Amino acid sequence: MTFGFAPPATTSSAVVTGGASRHGRLLEPSEWTAAGIPLLRNPREVVSGLHSRHSPVPSTAVIAVLGPEERLVASASFVQRAASVDGWEYRNALLARLRRVLPHDLRRRTPVRTAVLLYCRDGDERWTEEDGAWMWGLRDACTLHGLRCGAYITLTRGGWQVLGEGRVGRRPSSDSQPARIGEIVTDPTPLTLRTGGGAAEALRRTAAR
Numbered sequence: 001m002t003f004g005f006a007p008p009a010t011t012s013s014a015v016v017t018g019g020a021s022r023h024g025r026l027l028e029p030s031e032w033t034a035a036g037i038p039l040l041r042n043p044r045e046v047v048s049g050l051h052s053r054h055s056p057v058p059s060t061a062v063i064a065v066l067g068p069e070e071r072l073v074a075s076a077s078f079v080q081r082a083a084s085v086d087g088w089e090y091r092n093a094l095l096a097r098l099r100r101v102l103p104h105d106l107r108r109r110t111p112v113r114t115a116v117l118l119y120c121r122d123g124d125e126r127w128t129e130e131d132g133a134w135m136w137g138l139r140d141a142c143t144l145h146g147l148r149c150g151a152y153i154t155l156t157r158g159g160w161q162v163l164g165e166g167r168v169g170r171r172p173s174s175d176s177q178p179a180r181i182g183e184i185v186t187d188p189t190p191l192t193l194r195t196g197g198g199a200a201e202a203l204r205r206t207a208a209r
Helices: 029-034 043-054 087-101 129-145 197-208
Strands: 060-066 072-079 114-120 148-156 159-162 167-169
Touching: 043 060, 043 072, 043 114, 043 148, 043 159, 043 167, 060 087, 060 129, 072 087, 087 129, 114 129, 129 148
Parallel strands: 114 148
Antiparallel strands: 060 072, 060 114, 148 159, 159 167
16 A cells, blocks of 8 residues: 655654654554454444534544444534644544544444544645644544544545545545535545555455454
8 A cells, every 4th residue: 555645734843753643642554454443334324423513623533433334423623733743633632632522432342433633734645743642632632532443534624534445535624615414425436445555454344344
């Protein structure tokens, strides 16, 4: 699987060595894929639903918790303008919102609900250090709240992308007007799976579960 790289949208350059920032609190796409993040059954429906509910603009993060059959349990959105790309800061912001919208599941032996993160930002679909910090923050926030770590999705002018999977769509985008809740958002472009080593292996792991 091939990923492009771009500088972070909100900060000056940060040093990356061996897949980690100077704080060690970011994940690269290969690390994210290797973590076995569960695939969304219908990413377009999830993205469209969150876009309709929260109308995100650049710098808006939408954290959502899904139950069985990808039923939305709770969600919250907020604008995050950080002075530095640091997954620890993003983790704290996500955890604070999760605690506001639903009780933790720490007493369960295994997680039964999944948290996904939609982040609306400027730039193109290429992975950035900011994305890596959000990935780290989502994974850690899920652990601390007793949730399964789910997909990380970016929303840009070009559309949406599930990072680490290669599934993309043109609508909605960061420029789209939100559809009404329950309205079906059609996309003339078929859902694309950019196959590669990481994505194919992730699909095989999911099929085997």
